[in-house]
Amino acid sequence: MxxxxxxxxxxxxxxxxxxxxxxxxxxxxxxxxxxxxxxxxxxxxxxxxxxxxxxxxxxxxxxxxxxxxxxxxxxxxxxxxxxWGPATGPLSRPAPERAAPTPWATGLAISVFFAVLTTLADIVLCHAFADAFGVLWAPANLLVALGLAPSLWLFRRAPFWRWPALGVAGGLVVAWVCLGLAPP
Known part of the structure; x- marks a missing residue:
């Protein structure tokens, strides 16, 4: 056959x-x-x-x-x-594939880039929103963070996309700290 x-x-x-x-x-x-x-x-x-x-x-x-x-x-x-005959019992499992080594240097560089980009974008967005609508910048920023959370969570295990997701999450945290210390 x-x-x-x-x-x-x-x-x-x-x-x-x-x-x-x-x-x-x-x-x-x-x-x-x-x-x-x-x-x-x-x-x-x-x-x-x-x-x-x-x-x-x-x-x-x-x-x-x-x-x-x-x-x-x-x-x-x-x-x-x-x-010779039917394969009785459960199918045997293949040996697990060996994962490629994690590219820490490149990955962390990508994460830092996305963290800086996200921090700056979030702070600029909050300042623009505060100038136009006053105190509503805080709930708007919370909505942005909550809107990104599911995507970031799903990307956490993807080989490349975990690095930008880590950077974006870290950037949002740093932006919230900066905005908490010096509100717009």
Whole structure:
């Protein structure tokens, strides 16, 4: 069993006396082929591992149905292996990927830049708002901070965006301290 051109599954070992494939297995094989073709082009390591495991599982179901081992051609790595029967039990988990080292120097420089930019922008905005509307600068500034909070919280784990988010959060805190010490 392997993935052929156009996402078709090729059964190289079919014999005339083999039973017909059940509809659910055929549908699962077609779905796996479509996903495998997409992952082959754009997939990351975790998606490729999942496609490999699901393909082995389906090859096991096919081997159990026809009563003999099936050769499974992994579309991701190109390896060929014999699958003897259904993969019983839970699918094994792939080894966790090793994370890239954290770029502290670059990241903190980006954070400082965004902190300074945010602090200056917030103070200028509050001064302009205080000139136009008086004491309403404080609730307006609070609304700005509360409006940014969900986005900053979501960006905290994104590899690059965590640095600007940290800088913006820090800049808002510094701006609030400055505005508390010397209100507009």
């Amino acid at each position: 392997h993935l052929g051109a156009g996402g078709q599954i090729v059964f190289g070992e079919r014999r005339p006396d083999d039973p017909a494939l059940p509809e659910d297995l055929e549908a699962a094989l077609r779905e796996w082929a479509a996903v495998a073709e997409a992952v082959e082009v754009n997939g990351g390591p975790s998606e490729r591992s999942l496609v490999r495991r699901r393909g082995r599982q389906l090859a096991g179901r096919l081997a159990d149905l026809i009563g003999r081992p099936v050769q499974f051609h992994d579309p991701v790595t190109g390896q060929v292996e014999r699958v």
